[in-house]
Amino acid sequence: MDVFPQTERNRIRRLPKRGAYDKETIYGIVDAAPICHVGVVDHGQPVVIPTIHARQGDKLFLHGAPASRLLKHIQRGAPVCVTVTLLDGLVLARSVFHHSMNYRSAVIFGRGRLLEEDAEKLAALEAITEHVMPGRWADARQPTTAELRATTVVEIAIEEASAKARTGPPVDDEEDYGLPVWAGVLPTALTYAAPIPDPRLRAGIEPPDYLPST
Template structure:
């Protein structure tokens, strides 16, 4: 593995950094949202959006009318951040409170997907990530919808992960204090689907039976 660029190495707790696909890809595959940031006209912008990874790229979509999308599709540098929070770390002092997390930071430039077939494929990957196995259940996308949609890809060549696990790192003199310490696990869970007013009498499709 080549030596990572300096801007990929965290200044705090660099031992928690990872640069391998075996660490980075599962984080990207589990997360539903990323935040993409850039500078436009000397002003910072950040937008949260759904995304999907396929092989060594991530894909996202937006309206062709979006000012943000129109700017980043030009290829300006962006920073993309993904974070999964696994636990609250409850220490014996407020100074030592922390979180267990898995995060990825990507530095990249957008590649606009122009071919209609490639755009549809990327939207299929994204749809099936948000709701697994749902693409083939839905009506087909229309040409009008495709004209209104921009799909962008970002290479994962400049990506790094940072991971914290385990119990609190209390100061040695605090470890024997009669103060409870440990972790509070967190979990994101898909709940039972709730039908809208137009679907009350439609059987729940097999792919939504959680």
């Protein structure tokens, strides 16, 4: 099993039994999350920005406008912290104190670099597009040279990481189990509704087969 070593940065201190350091668990969470949150310290000010991501091996790809201060910071090679969270359920206990959530989360530490070659930028953009909607890259028009130049793409080398998760029912104080209060888990999941066609869609074009079923 490929495992990240525990360090001062990635060690789970609160409820360590819920933690994991193997890449299979961590990357499974990263790949399942539709977005990530990227944290940096910019001129002494902490900043956290939500964005789309994609992973290949031990690398993360992000993209955006050349004016993005986040991407400018990352391409300088400064330390970066990336987090993702998947909410699996609301845990409703008998006492307010023991309410919780079932979740899977991952925290990644690394440093980035600017992707400058067109080929590596296109490969990263394909990975990001396929992360959003598998099958979309081959179906949609490819970026033009001008569009490619107008897009900044960075790669973050994953140096350290950890995952943490909670599963199962609420854990109440023993004396509270007899209370006349409903307790349990309300499962949650990301789902998609029926697709809404663009008002300017050409007649006769049906939703592609790769769209998630509703």
